[in-house]
Amino acid sequence: MKITVLLKTYFTGLLALLFLAYILLINNLKISYPIEAFRQNHDILSTLLICTLIFIPTIWLIRSGIWSNTTSTLRKVLLLALSLFLLSTAYSIRLGINFGGFFMFMSAIYGISERKFQKPTLLLFLCWLYFFYQALSLCWTEDLHLGYYKLRTYFPFITIPLAFSCFILIKEEIDNIILVFFRAAFIFVGISLMCWVYESNRLGLPLTDWFVTHKDYFTTKSCYEIVYCWTPYAHPTYNAIFYITAMVFGFYLVNTKSKTIKINKVELTVFIMACAVLIDITQSRIAFITMVMILLIGTAWINRKNQLILRAYLFITLCLGGFILIDFHSKIENFVADPARNQLYETAFAYIKSNYVLGTGIGGMPKVLDSQEFAQSLGFPGAITGIGNPHNQFVGDIMQTGLGGFITLCILISYLFYDSFKKRNWILLAFLFSFLPIMIIEMPLTLFKGITYFVPLVFFLYQWRRENELNCKSD
Numbered sequence: 001m002k003i004t005v006l007l008k009t010y011f012t013g014l015l016a017l018l019f020l021a022y023i024l025l026i027n028n029l030k031i032s033y034p035i036e037a038f039r040q041n042h043d044i045l046s047t048l049l050i051c052t053l054i055f056i057p058t059i060w061l062i063r064s065g066i067w068s069n070t071t072s073t074l075r076k077v078l079l080l081a082l083s084l085f086l087l088s089t090a091y092s093i094r095l096g097i098n099f100g101g102f103f104m105f106m107s108a109i110y111g112i113s114e115r116k117f118q119k120p121t122l123l124l125f126l127c128w129l130y131f132f133y134q135a136l137s138l139c140w141t142e143d144l145h146l147g148y149y150k151l152r153t154y155f156p157f158i159t160i161p162l163a164f165s166c167f168i169l170i171k172e173e174i175d176n177i178i179l180v181f182f183r184a185a186f187i188f189v190g191i192s193l194m195c196w197v198y199e200s201n202r203l204g205l206p207l208t209d210w211f212v213t214h215k216d217y218f219t220t221k222s223c224y225e226i227v228y229c230w231t232p233y234a235h236p237t238y239n240a241i242f243y244i245t246a247m248v249f250g251f252y253l254v255n256t257k258s259k260t261i262k263i264n265k266v267e268l269t270v271f272i273m274a275c276a277v278l279i280d281i282t283q284s285r286i287a288f289i290t291m292v293m294i295l296l297i298g299t300a301w302i303n304r305k306n307q308l309i310l311r312a313y314l315f316i317t318l319c320l321g322g323f324i325l326i327d328f329h330s331k332i333e334n335f336v337a338d339p340a341r342n343q344l345y346e347t348a349f350a351y352i353k354s355n356y357v358l359g360t361g362i363g364g365m366p367k368v369l370d371s372q373e374f375a376q377s378l379g380f381p382g383a384i385t386g387i388g389n390p391h392n393q394f395v396g397d398i399m400q401t402g403l404g405g406f407i408t409l410c411i412l413i414s415y416l417f418y419d420s421f422k423k424r425n426w427i428l429l430a431f432l433f434s435f436l437p438i439m440i441i442e443m444p445l446t447l448f449k450g451i452t453y454f455v456p457l458v459f460f461l462y463q464w465r466r467e468n469e470l471n472c473k474s475d
Helices: 002-027 035-041 043-062 065-069 073-088 093-114 122-139 144-154 156-164 171-203 223-227 236-255 265-282 285-302 307-327 329-336 339-355 365-369 372-377 393-422 426-441 448-474
Strands: none
Touching (some): 035 171, 043 073, 073 093, 073 171, 073 448, 093 156, 093 448, 122 144, 122 156, 144 156, 144 448, 156 448, 171 223, 171 236, 171 265, 223 265, 236 265, 236 285, 236 426, 236 448, 285 426, 339 393, 365 393, 426 448
């Protein structure tokens, strides 16, 4: 055990040294060819490289004890398909659809072969209820054509719960896939930082210029477009969901009782530091807030068995948090200030006041938010066009589907929090806490990217609870 920990520590340290050597090497080269041009001019090769990055972390699954002990080839392919699906959602939407289709096909084949379909859970019915209410709003939508188009985005609320009803994972399988996810995020963060160094050299930007405490677009492109130019999806918030979820998994893997499926604190610390750098240079405010939240929760989790340390930690954290809120409230206000989002909120609430029962119907929000007349009637010089939603999941659901849609969403989220707390499914609870801030500043459950992050991870982690529950019943 000590040898394994030492090897992992040295391996992580070696990676850090190699990255420093890479920085020194790049800084001494003259670079002129942009990564984005390579990706656009070599689309097939770029896709193959991304697929390779998706497959590489599955080595930790294929080399695991649970893989070698599994006699069913069909189950091995199912585990591989699930891992690839979860990892592919970090990249392009197209890859998420392709690997998601492969996973759902394999889950159906496995369920038919084993004839052990699981009893539908309340979570499944709540996801279906959410979908069907979105579909029902087609009856009163202000844009029927766009409504039909948008409804396709919500189909994972139907298909993914069905796919997870075809099998039950045991704890060792879940832990292995969690480890694969963590390794994949480590690779994602590492390549993003390497791209940052490369592009900074090409553009003649000192690395120190990137470290700011406020929004500062110091190039012709957004900072996150430069850092994420190697990947097909450059949105900083949705990329942050991936590696912050991996941070949640990292705290779990540090404390798991398994002797083989775990990481050490040095590896987790290096990963957190790398994530902190990535968050700063991409200037993602919500990612910073979420990371701090996960660090606080994770530290409490590590010290949960020592009540004295835990109480002292909670007391110090509350006092320090109160001090920061009181003494730095003006800087915090400037940090979170966003005039564009404020206008979207005011527009949404103005519409909700007179249409709170039914809302716009699915697909109807863009027409209202893009309306110049409506914006000017509220005192704004003009509408913020091309956004399509008010950038708040709860506000957006009231605006789109009225009180009915808002209530179904609240029931779904409340049930997840209640059930994970009741069943002591702390890893699902931590994931929900990491996803909730995104829902406050974005509408992830109206985008395919957000839905394919949320739904499969929720059902995957929900099986961790179900597996434990089934074991208790069998005992």
